Amino acid sequence: MAQELLSYIERKSPVHSLSGATKLIIFILYSTAAMLTYDTRVLLALLVISIVIFVMSKIRIREIGFILVFILAFLLLNNIAIYIFSPQEGVKIYGSSHVLFELAGRYNITWEQLFYQFNITLKYFVVIPAALLFVVTTHPSEFAASLNKIGVNYKIAYSVSLALRYIPDIQRDFKTIAKAQQARGIDISKNENLWKRIKNISSIILPLIFSTLDRIEVISNAMELRRFGKKKKRTWYKEKPFRKADYIVLISGLFILVVSLLITFYDGSRFYNPF
Amino acid sequence: MKEPIIQFKNFSFKYESQVEHTLEKINLSIYQGEKIVIVGPSGSGKSTLAHCLNGLVPFSYRGEVEGSLTIKGHDTSTLDIFTISKMVGTVLQDPDGQFIGLSVAEDIAFALENEAIPQEEMVRQVTDVSKLVDLENKIQSSIHELSGGQKQRVSLAGVIVEEVDILLFDEPLANLDPATGKHAMALIDQIQKETKTTVVIIEHRLEDVLSQDVDRIIVVDEGRIVSDMSPNELLASDILESCHLREPLYVKALKYAGCNVTPDMHPESIESLAIEQCRDKLSEWYESTDSVKQEKKNSPILELRDINFEYHKGIKTLQNVTLTIHQGEMVSIVGRNGAGKSTLSKIIGGFEKIKSGSIFYKGEDITEDTIFERSNRIGIVMQNPNHMISKHMIYDEVALGLVMRGVPEEEIKKRVEETLKVCGLYAFRNWPISALSFGQKKRVTIASILVLQPEVLILDEPTAGQDLRHYTEIMEFLTQLNSQGVTILMITHDMHLMLEYTPRAIAIDDGRVIADHSAAHILTNISIVEMTNLKVTSLFELAQKAGIDQPIEFVTRFIEYDKEARLTWRKNY
Numbered sequence: 097m098a099q100e101l102l103s104y105i106e107r108k109s110p111v112h113s114l115s116g117a118t119k120l121i122i123f124i125l126y127s128t129a130a131m132l133t134y135d136t137r138v139l140l141a142l143l144v145i146s147i148v149i150f151v152m153s154k155i156r157i158r159e160i161g162f163i164l165v166f167i168l169a170f171l172l173l174n175n176i177a178i179y180i181f182s183p184q185e186g187v188k189i190y191g192s193s194h195v196l197f198e199l200a201g202r203y204n205i206t207w208e209q210l211f212y213q214f215n216i217t218l219k220y221f222v223v224i225p226a227a228l229l230f231v232v233t234t235h236p237s238e239f240a241a242s243l244n245k246i247g248v249n250y251k252i253a254y255s256v257s258l259a260l261r262y263i264p265d266i267q268r269d270f271k272t273i274a275k276a277q278q279a280r281g282i283d284i285s286k287n288e289n290l291w292k293r294i295k296n297i298s299s300i301i302l303p304l305i306f307s308t309l310d311r312i313e314v315i316s317n318a319m320e321l322r323r324f325g326k327k328k329k330r331t332w333y334k335e336k337p338f339r340k341a342d343y344i345v346l347i348s349g350l351f352i353l354v355v356s357l358l359i360t361f362y363d364g365s366r367f368y369n370p371f
Numbered sequence: 372m373k374e375p376i377i378q379f380k381n382f383s384f385k386y387e388s389q390v391e392h393t394l395e396k397i398n399l400s401i402y403q404g405e406k407i408v409i410v411g412p413s414g415s416g417k418s419t420l421a422h423c424l425n426g427l428v429p430f431s432y433r434g435e436v437e438g439s440l441t442i443k444g445h446d447t448s449t450l451d452i453f454t455i456s457k458m459v460g461t462v463l464q465d466p467d468g469q470f471i472g473l474s475v476a477e478d479i480a481f482a483l484e485n486e487a488i489p490q491e492e493m494v495r496q497v498t499d500v501s502k503l504v505d506l507e508n509k510i511q512s513s514i515h516e517l518s519g520g521q522k523q524r525v526s527l528a529g530v531i532v533e534e535v536d537i538l539l540f541d542e543p544l545a546n547l548d549p550a551t552g553k554h555a556m557a558l559i560d561q562i563q564k565e566t567k568t569t570v571v572i573i574e575h576r577l578e579d580v581l582s583q584d585v586d587r588i589i590v591v592d593e594g595r596i597v598s599d600m601s602p603n604e605l606l607a608s609d610i611l612e613s614c615h616l617r618e619p620l621y622v623k624a625l626k627y628a629g630c631n632v633t634p635d636m637h638p639e640s641i642e643s644l645a646i647e648q649c650r651d652k653l654s655e656w657y658e659s660t661d662s663v664k665q666e667k668k669n670s671p672i673l674e675l676r677d678i679n680f681e682y683h684k685g686i687k688t689l690q691n692v693t694l695t696i697h698q699g700e701m702v703s704i705v706g707r708n709g710a711g712k713s714t715l716s717k718i719i720g721g722f723e724k725i726k727s728g729s730i731f732y733k734g735e736d737i738t739e740d741t742i743f744e745r746s747n748r749i750g751i752v753m754q755n756p757n758h759m760i761s762k763h764m765i766y767d768e769v770a771l772g773l774v775m776r777g778v779p780e781e782e783i784k785k786r787v788e789e790t791l792k793v794c795g796l797y798a799f800r801n802w803p804i805s806a807l808s809f810g811q812k813k814r815v816t817i818a819s820i821l822v823l824q825p826e827v828l829i830l831d832e833p834t835a836g837q838d839l840r841h842y843t844e845i846m847e848f849l850t851q852l853n854s855q856g857v858t859i860l861m862i863t864h865d866m867h868l869m870l871e872y873t874p875r876a877i878a879i880d881d882g883r884v885i886a887d888h889s890a891a892h893i894l895t896n897i898s899i900v901e902m903t904n905l906k907v908t909s910l911f912e913l914a915q916k917a918g919i920d921q922p923i924e925f926v927t928r929f930i931e932y933d934k935e936a937r938l939t940w941r942k943n944y
Contacts, residue, residue: 237473261473273758275722279746280819281775299761299771306757314468321425321461322471322482322529326453331487333472333480333497 105232111153114345115336116234116242122349123230129353130222133360135368139218146225153229160228171220175213186212192371236261241332250330266308273303375400376569381438384419384428393419395594406563406570408580411591412615413838421541421573426455460530464542469526476510479528500532519708520551540572544579548707548864550904556583575838578619581639590614602639607632615840621913624929625649628656641909646916653917660928668697672858673827678728680718688714689882701859703869706879707904712862716829720751750825754832756812766800769819786822794818810841829860834868846872866894866905870930878903891926
């Protein structure tokens with residue numbers, strides 16, 4: 097079967113039972129905290145909380161392995177880019193320079209730069225579990241409801257969730273079309289060289305677009321016939337009402353954000369300076 | 372007389388992009404509580420008529436309207452689509468595409484959500500309606516887990532969850548196998564009786580629709596109403612034939628036998644049919660027709676030996692499938708949805724790797740051959756032409772496979788033109804594909820496979836969604852190919868196709884071959900018919916009713932006679 101990119105994973109866990117809106121808000125609060133702070137102590141604390149929540153969700157690393165590898169690759173790329181464009185960023189921030197060894201010109205390795213990039217990496221690790229958990233523990237049906245609850249227009253919310261839902265269908269179409277085209281001699285497997293493969297993929301894209309357009313016409317008619325978009329508001333069958341746990345989680349989330357900001361800005365700098 | 376609930380008065384409609392009117396001066400009244408069937412060939416305007424009723428015309432499909440359409444006394448030109456959809460609930464044709472919710476409950480609740488009904492109230496209403504359509508146990512299931520018939524019930528529930536006055540079904544049987552179609556009709560009937568709604572059904576599978584009583588049948592052709600009468604009157608007339616619509620097979624048999632079919636014989640269903648006056652004529656006709664000798668073909672072209680296959684570990688999609696197809700045969704593969712018939716074609720084409728077993732082509736083991744290698748011998752035509760077409764122009768599309776194989780340009784030109792001639796597409800060779808009808812697109816996909824000169828052609832549902840005219844066109848074309856030596860395998864649940872075109876049928880259930888016999892035998896064998904979700908053909912019932920001692924032979928002779936008759940019909944037409 098096709099590797100599912102990122103989809104809901106059914107489990108019984110405290111994280112799953114929270115309302116989707118709560119998870120979305122927490123994700124936003126958490127990312128705000130992680131984005132604003134460069135304070136290593138705060139980041140480490142947040143990381144610990146992230147890991148604990150992740151363990152509580154009973155989601156296994158393997159299940160999100162594919163997307164995780166993808167993000168980590170991106171992280172590596174990001175780190176390399178930072179170093180190439182700004183090898184002295186750490187020195188500038190922390191105001192000292194402990195050189196480990198010299199490379200060439202302004203490219204040397206300093207403890208400060210390493211520490212700075214370590215902090216960036218930490219930020220990633222704090223946000224990744226929160227973001228992934230929101231996606232894999234929120235039932236797709238609840239997805240739109242939770243976006244709507246935090247103020248996103250329901251039409252937009254619904255479009256987003258429909259688009260997400262059609263990903264597996266479109267993947268299936270893609271496979272069918274690829275096989276049919278392969279039978280006519282259009283090979284996109286590893287037997288072809290890369291350039292030809294890219295060219296050949298284009299002959300799969302066109303049928304894919306056609307079949308997707310068909311799908312869109314049918315679904316939009318079906319929605320209109322059942323009066324989607326008639327009223328300014330709509331209700332959601334699958335919406336989970338807020339319960340005590342949701343309020344507790346939200347308040348703790350807010351608390352964490354405030355505390356982390358207080359610690360971060362206490363000494364007037366976003367950076368924790370061990371040097 | 373009661374006030375009509377729907378009234379078309381001199382109603383004409385022209386789509387924005389078209390020059391000619393799709394509907395021309397329609398006058399039609401439908402009364403509260405009636406059950407109406409609208410039939411007509413493709414392009415007759417019957418779907419447009421449905422779109423006018425539910426408001427998709429003119430709100431989604433724009434165009435010019437003349438005359439008036441009133442629903443419940445309101446002129447629709449003063450209403451918006453939301454108000455219209457409150458009165459007319461529509462069950463669309465495509466059972467998969469129309470689902471909006473992920474689970475059964477959500478999909479049923481969709482309209483309620485849009486009306487901003489509070490959650491508790493919504494849950495209560497959804498539970499109630501799920502009982503009505505017998506889906507209470509499935510309410511939390513994902514739509515993908517349901518069978519075709521269950522899906523149809525979900526879409527029906529999604530419409531009747533609110534009180535509507537009119538239920539509109541747009542080709543409800545199009546994607547259902549015969550047995551499920553029969554259940555669907557029974558359900559529509561039951562819902563109508565319980566909710567006292569007016570029902571309008573657009574469909575061209577008339578014999579299946581008539582498994583339940585209907586009040587009137589409206590025949591539409593070329594944008595006009597051709598007739599408006601009771602089923603009994605219509606079946607006694609020759610209107611269906613002249614509009615290229617399929618008559619129920621038992622009616623056709625009666626007419627072939629020279630019986631004068633009259634309304635008071637109640638021809639609307641095989642059960643109600645009074646056959647007394649026809650009995651003699653039927654037996655006479657039976658005696659006068661020749662029995663058919665099937666010549667046995669014996670040159671295996673494709674052999675499957677002990678094939679096992681699974682998509683998911685432990686769930687066998689195909690089990691010990693062994694079968695032999697001979698050169699020049701035309702075979703149908705039947706079975707209910709999910710029985711494994713499409714998987715079988717994918718395995719033969721090499722789209723999926725088998726777990727064990729072997730495949731032979733003319734005695735040569737091709738089990739390890741790639742898709743590409745097999746495609747030179749075995750061509751596979753998918754059900755949905757949009758899954759195959761990747762070029763803008765017809766010529767380029769058909770030439771694609773040859774270009775990819777590096778065939779010299781001159782030879783490509785020669786072969787493509789030959790193939791286009793065979794497929795009746797030569798005149799269109801420089802047309803863009805987007806200008807073609809669905810049936811023509813289908814032919815383009817067949818041409819694009821044929822040009823590779825495979826000796827075996829496998830088609831998945833070649834006639835799904837086609838009216839009688841296009842069905843006949845496609846099938847006659849395939850028969851012609853077959854007579855030129857191409858071996859043809861078809862996956863289908865169209866009983867007419869089986870009976871009329873394929874001497875041999877292979878029935879599959881639960882990944883196993885359960886029968887391999889003549890189509891007439893399979894469609895008269897009750898246990899196989901049940902396992903494959905088909906129906907016993909009405910011809911068999913007719914023969915039994917008429918007291919013919921060998922009903923299967925009667926069916927076989929009818930098919931042969933009909934083939935001849937259709938040939939002359941096509942020549943005249």
